[in-house]
Amino acid sequence: MARSSAVLLPLVLAALALLAVTQTAFLPAAGVQAPPKQLREVLQAAAVTSGTAILASGALPAMAAMEVEPDSAEAYNQKVLNAAAWCLTLAVFLVGLIISQARKLVENKWLN
Structure with a gap:
C-alpha cells in the first residue's frame, strides 16, 4: 500500500500542476466559457500545498530509497x-x- 501511494502521489501532483498550467496557458475557443476562476485557484492551491507537504515531510528521499532490484x-x-x-x-x-x-x-x- 505504501509503495503504490508513493508512486501515485507524485503523479497526481504532476497532473494537478499540469492542469493548473494548461488552464492559464491557452485561450478558450470562441463561444466556450472559461472554467470558473474559483476552480483554478483551488487546484493551484492544492498543488502548491501538497507539494510543500511532501518536501517538508522529507518523503522524497524515502521514495527514492524504495527502489528494489x-x-x-x-x-x-x-x-x-x-x-x-x-x-x-x-x-x-x-x-x-x-x-x-x-x-x-x-x-x-x-x-x-
Whole structure:
C-alpha cells in the first residue's frame, strides 16, 4: 500500500500542476466559457500545498530509497518480452511494407 501511494502521489501532483498550467496557458475557443476562476485557484492551491507537504515531510528521499532490484527471473522475463516486442514490431512493419508494395504493383498492372 505504501509503495503504490508513493508512486501515485507524485503523479497526481504532476497532473494537478499540469492542469493548473494548461488552464492559464491557452485561450478558450470562441463561444466556450472559461472554467470558473474559483476552480483554478483551488487546484493551484492544492498543488502548491501538497507539494510543500511532501518536501517538508522529507518523503522524497524515502521514495527514492524504495527502489528494489528485480530478481534474475523477472529480469530475464523482461528481456524476453522486450525482444519479442521488437521482433513483432519489425514483423508488422515488414508485412505492411510488403502489402503496400504489392498493392502498388497490382495498380501498375505488373502482376498481370
